[in-house]
Amino acid sequence: MSNSAQPSEGAGHRDRRTPVVVVAGLHGDPAGTVDRIAGALGAADGTVIVRHDLTELRQGIVRRTVHAAGEISESVHELAHGCVSCTLKADLLPLLCTLAARDSVQRIVLALDPAFEAEAVCVGIADIPVAGIVGRVDGPAARNVRVAAVLTAIDARTWPAAATGDETLEELGWAWADDDRTVAQLAVGQVDFADAVVVSGGADVDPLERARMGAVLSRLVPSAPVLWTESADALTPGAVDALLSLVPPDARRGRVFDAHAPLLRGRPPLGPEHGVQLMEFTARRPFHPERLHGALDMLFDGVVTARGRVWLATQPEEVVWLESAGGGLRIGGAGRWLAAMPADERTAADPERLAMAGLRWDERFGDRDISLVILVHDADPNEIREALHWALVDDAELLQVERSPHQVARWPDPFGDWHTDPCEPDEPRSAAAGDGRGIDTGDRARKEK
Structure with missing residues (x-):
């Protein structure tokens, strides 16, 4: 895509x-x-x-x-x-x-x-x-x-x-x-x-x-x-x-992939090599925003880059895109989940996205999920995985997400204030948007020195 x-x-x-x-x-x-x-x-x-x-x-x-x-x-x-x-x-x-x-x-x-x-x-x-x-x-x-x-x-x-x-x-x-x-x-x-x-x-x-x-x-x-x-x-x-x-025929050659494209492209090796490893983190329940904010420190030290789609409990309609490199972090909105779209808008979505969502559709939450890939070079993947699991909502909180979304929306949310990218409509934008407009650079952070 x-x-x-x-x-x-x-x-x-x-x-x-x-x-x-x-x-x-x-x-x-x-x-x-x-x-x-x-x-x-x-x-x-x-x-x-x-x-x-x-x-x-x-x-x-x-x-x-x-x-x-x-x-x-x-x-x-x-x-x-x-x-x-x-x-x-x-x-x-x-x-x-x-x-x-x-x-x-x-x-x-x-x-x-x-x-x-x-x-x-x-x-x-x-x-x-x-x-x-x-x-x-x-x-x-x-x-x-x-x-x-x-x-x-x-x-x-x-x-x-x-x-x-x-x-x-x-x-x-x-x-x-x-x-x-x-x-x-x-x-x-x-x-x-x-x-x-x-x-x-x-x-x-x-x-x-x-x-x-x-x-x-x-x-x-x-x-x-x-x-x-x-x-x-x-x-x-x-x-x-x-x-x-030697550039393969299917190379991107300037193409920009949106937030719903596969995160692992080109069949990268997943096993460890000289302390370098590409790990995946997936979940079918959302992050608690405050706990995720606390867990993000794990994506700074010993990590080359992390990127992917995030489901925040307080923002049930919004696909959140997370992307880090070294000590820099960018988080922003990347369109809506299919489950949050009206039927006519959903049917007009990208066919590949619809097909992939259909394979994992949940009766309660639709296509909402978390999917991250993290490239570590000097960090323990297990510690990162544990920190991200800790940031997920627990069973009681998940029940609130399902039954009382309006109450959950009032939880403290450090990621709640997106701002609009000031570029004009025909200016080049960032890469990862699901709606073709680029992600809003709503939250930028740096590792504390």
Whole structure:
């Protein structure tokens, strides 16, 4: 399931849209791996490399560089709002459409500034209308380009600490306006969205730590091929092209999965490896909100990431989405349970969601349940499971949930105040919404230092 799927090639039909390869990486990449990958891809005839430098975005300035046919063109653009979304809409998406119209352009490589998230770019390509280009009918850039692959570059020497820490982007001077994400949320999100991963600096890491990092990657992105290289200087056009050839046909390629898509995709290994383990937690009764709030500390230390659907006793209509990375946590609304919908709305829901819900439908609570996956690297899965079980309502409380939902709704609820994401309707949003709008960032937390 996807709320941002791009048109696919049908049987006997050749997709004539210009392929786009998106290359992402963290701030402060010591190896310059993003630029190395882009340069390797740019060696092929007909490939254009586009890079936006957003370091002066706060001053309303964006510097754009385009490498094409051995020539480099640079331009400076002023953006009155000085925001990443405005850059995406005002410059990047129209540029993609313009380049795609040129016969000489066979492929476009986007070497993303770290302020650009690959997910937001892909959502923008699929959903945001592009208007005002002469000779082109207004509509999303996906009419002209397709995401062929998303490559994420990481450094073996720095990524594990970044993915499990609790520093914010603001603390490191990497944040833009109203951006309260942690570095871990960015580091984990970039890898989770990747179709392939390039890891540099592997020779400088202890073999056991390298093995542990490999175990994390095989569970976070099990179907993504991983290229380990001693240094970014060793990246050649042949090596990068070979990596792209290993991307499986069913790779996401920019698709954004909603809150009701399977949480375990790509058949990741579930057994422990070097202390790394992917565990599932499921329940057919809701969490008590105050006890869940207390149990969330277990998702910070020793956990790379946790995500999934939550049923709160005090919010019987709302699907709650939980997503953590390192010391950062995001919780928000992701639409309604099918059981809370009127019949006409329910029948119009995604067929796959309806089919999966039918397999586990409960006469009292319908499709309401809890489903979480948690990737641990230095924590005891049994302790996490015990803490989450403790947070569930007991039998007496479950009876109240069934018979007195109005009274249960008055229980203290630390998760009760969602706020609306300020993005405009056509701006890129977060990934996990059941209603296609993105989850509201209603509660963000950090591990206490």
